[in-house]
Amino acid sequence: MKKIGIIMGSDSDLPVVQKAADTLKSLDIPYEMHIYSAHRTPEQARVFALNARKNGYGVLIAAAGMAAHLAGALAASTTLPVIGIPMKSSVLEGMDALLSTVQMPRGIPVATVAIDGAVNAALLAAEILAVSDEALAAKLDARREAEAAAVLEKDRKLSS
Numbered sequence: 001m002k003k004i005g006i007i008m009g010s011d012s013d014l015p016v017v018q019k020a021a022d023t024l025k026s027l028d029i030p031y032e033m034h035i036y037s038a039h040r041t042p043e044q045a046r047v048f049a050l051n052a053r054k055n056g057y058g059v060l061i062a063a064a065g066m067a068a069h070l071a072g073a074l075a076a077s078t079t080l081p082v083i084g085i086p087m088k089s090s091v092l093e094g095m096d097a098l099l100s101t102v103q104m105p106r107g108i109p110v111a112t113v114a115i116d117g118a119v120n121a122a123l124l125a126a127e128i129l130a131v132s133d134e135a136l137a138a139k140l141d142a143r144r145e146a147e148a149a150a151v152l153e154k155d156r157k158l159s160s
């Protein structure tokens with residue numbers, strides 16, 4: 001199975017980003033985490049993205065806050081799918097990062113999840129891998145069913 005690269009702009013992003021790692025772990029999907037910044041370590045970010053496909057990655061997840069250019073910067077240097085997580089790490093509460101991440105120019109796509117949407121970033125990465133992995137697709141289906149059952153159980157308790 002291809003692995004997922006989880007890149008964050010700062011270690012201050014880790015408490016939220018860890019939820020993406022935990023979600024991938026729960027699905028037995030291999031991943032690696034790194035801290036590379038589009039602004040503070042642009043060369044390392046670029047080299048990582050340039051080599052990501054040959055290094056066995058299938059999807060990249062990029063989490064960054066404020067003027068969040070990390071997902072776009074990685075996407076500029078690879079044709080692997082890149083999923084951006086805008087982080088709520090400034091006085092603008094993530095709206096700055098959301099717009100910076102989602103408003104990519106034509107030709108360089110970034111799939112952007114919600115502000116601090118680490119779990120959905122991991123699930124979307126898993127769904128991309130599951131296009132060609134039936135066993136993983138079955139795990140994702142089972143997860144959906146378990147979540148639906150949990151909601152219905154809460155409904156049952158509420159109305160009993």
Ligand code: RP5
Pocket residue numbers: 008009010011012013037063064065066087089
């Ligand atoms: C971004 O700036 C990082 O992704 C982080 O969300 C934010 C603040 O970084 P620190 O100043 O906490 O390192 O680049």
